[in-house]
Every structure is written in C-alpha cells, then in structure tokens.
Amino acid sequence: DAKSHGRNSLRFFSLAIREALSQRVSLARDLRTAVENGELRDYYQPIINLQSGLIVKAEALMRWQHPTRGLISPALFIPVAEETGDIMAMGHWIFQQAAQHALQWQAWMGDEFAISVNKSPVQFVEQLTKQYDCLEALRDMGLDGKRIVVEITEGLLLNPDPVVEQRLLQFRDRGIQVAIDDFGTGYSSLSYLNKFDIDYLKIDQSFTRNLNAGNQSYVLCEAIIVMAHKLGLKVIAEGVETALQRDLLLDIHCDYAQGFFYSPPVPADVFAQMLVQQSRQAVISPRKRVLKA
Ligand code: C2E
Ligand code: MG
Ligand code: MG
Ligand code: MG
DSSP: OHHHHHHHHHHHHHHHHHHHHHHHHHHHHHHTTTTTTTOEEEEEEEEEETTTTEEEEEEEEEEEEETTTEEEOHHHHHHHHHHHSTHHHHHHHHHHHHHHHHHHHGGGSOTTOOEEEEOOGGGGSSOHHHHHHHHHHHHHHTOOGGGEEEEEETHHHHSOOHHHHHHHHHHHHTTOEEEEEEETSSOOOSHHHHHSOOOEEEEOHHHHHTOOTTSHHHHHHHHHHHHHHHTTOEEEEOOOOSHHHHHHHHHTTOOEEOSTTTOOOEEHHHHHHHHHHHHHHHHHOTTOOOOOO
C-alpha cells in the first residue's frame, strides 16, 4: 500500500544519503594525500579556432587517479576539495603543470596559444602573499603570462571582495588572461563586464547542446557573441559535439570551439602528439587542415 511504499522509499532515500555522505567522507580523507602521493593527473582539451579549424589553445582539466577507485571525475572531487581546503595545493599543482606544458608547446603554436586553468572562488581567498608565489613561478620559468588563461565563474565577480579585485589586477599586470566559464548559467549580470578586464566568455555547454538553426539557444548564442565582440571579448563555445553545432557557431561568428566533436580531454603526451600531427599537416598541405575527431 501507499504507506509502506512511502516508508520504503524513505528508507531507500536515507540509505542513499548515508551512502553519499560516507563516500564524501572517504574521498575527503583520501584527498589529503592525493597531491603528495602523485595521484593527480592533468588532462588537456584542445580549443579550436573555428575559422582555421586548428588547435590554438587548450584547457587543463584535473583528474584523480585513485588507488582503488580508478580515475575520478572533478565533478565529484572538486567540491570536496573546496570544502576541505585541499583545492589550494591541488590548484598550485595544476597551475605548475599547465605552465610547464605551455612553455614546451608554445614553440609549435602561434600567437593565440594559451592554456586555461580553472580557479574556484575559494582559491581567491588565499593570502595574497601566498598567491603571489605562482606568479613568481611563472617569472622563474620564463613564461609570458599571456600563455595562461584563468577561468573563473560569474559568481566571483558579482559582489567582488577587494582581494579578488586586487588579484585580478595582479594577473593583468603579468599579462595573464581571464575567461568567464559557464557563461549564461549564473547571474549573467553584465555590469561586471564593464568593471573588469575580461578576455573571453565561454558559452556554457547547455546552450551549445540545444543549438539548432534559429531556435532559442541559437538566438541567445548569437546575442552573446555580438555583445562580446562589441566589448572586445572573444567567445569560446563549450561542449561542441556535432558538425551541425560547429557550422551554426561559425554562422554566428563564434571565435573558438571546444568539445568532443574535436577531442575529449587527453593526457599531455597525447595532446603533444596532436600538435605534432597538426604541424606536419600544415607543412604537407596547408589547405587541408582537417582534424580527426
Ligand atoms: P569546466 O571548466 O566547465 O570544464 C568543461 C567540462 O566539460 C569538462 O568536464 C570537460 O571534460 C567537459 N566537456 C568538454 N567537452 C565536452 C562535450 O563535448 N560534451 C560534454 N558533455 N562535456 C564536455 P570535467 O573535466 O569533468 O570538469 C568538470 C568541471 O570541474 C570543470 O568544468 C571545472 O569547473 C571543474 N574542474 C576541472 N578541473 C579543475 C581544476 O583544475 N581546478 C578547478 N578549480 N576546477 C576544475
Ligand atoms: Mg573551465
Ligand atoms: Mg565550463
Ligand atoms: Mg565550471
């Protein structure tokens, strides 16, 4: 009957919650040693210039090679790392990896080349003096700041802390670029676009997924792109999975695309091979720049 059914589903529900909680607790415990045990992996997803069809940038995305659970998605462990504070050490680690690879790969790449690194809002509350270290590291490495893009979300700029503002100015001083990630899913207050020096808007994949000629997503994307271009920003469409989506994005003058249609995130050595292959193709036949999906 309905009553016992309700009790059963309630029991199921609380079991599910308990299960989720205990998973979170054990993830939190294991995360503490993930950096020092060398369990983190840096993956790179190509970002393509829509006009040329060439890989011109990449986004660094973190993975966790858990000793018993295998490769874990950041959607699972980043929120836990934000709560425990481990995101700080993890953020430093991936920043270093990305910067070192940018240094290696820039020789093969044109002037647009940069690697994006995601930063959670909590990574901005760190002591400014400590944050400065990663900028020092860039200088020690001899890497031009313009080879790094920091991806932040809209929420960070809505009611910005003075520390956040100062931090963004420091980035700017070093030539580091800034992108608004998942654009269109947050508050989409446009006032911050005026206030801060932003370089890129990344259109969220929920818009890209629903793109069809003339539909609502298409109109929204087009409006975002027109606005961005008038403000001097470039636009990256995330989650491009089909040739149709690519064609529609080209129609509305989107600058860059990123998604499974081109490539999923891959380990650094695989990404390097894609760059080698691309530069060979360019030598053999400059007009036939077709990327293998
Ligand atoms: P994000 O920064 O918006 O990254 C894009 C996500 O979309 C990535 O998921 C990527 O694998 C996925 N993606 C790319 N192309 C496609 C596509 O065509 N279709 C679909 N369905 N998905 C696609 P991922 O790697 O699982 O990362 C999830 C989120 O975790 C990221 O979203 C970012 O917010 C966060 N994250 C990842 N790495 C880091 C990091 O190093 N630091 C911080 N703070 N956050 C990170
Ligand atoms: Mg991102
Ligand atoms: Mg995104
Ligand atoms: Mg995101």
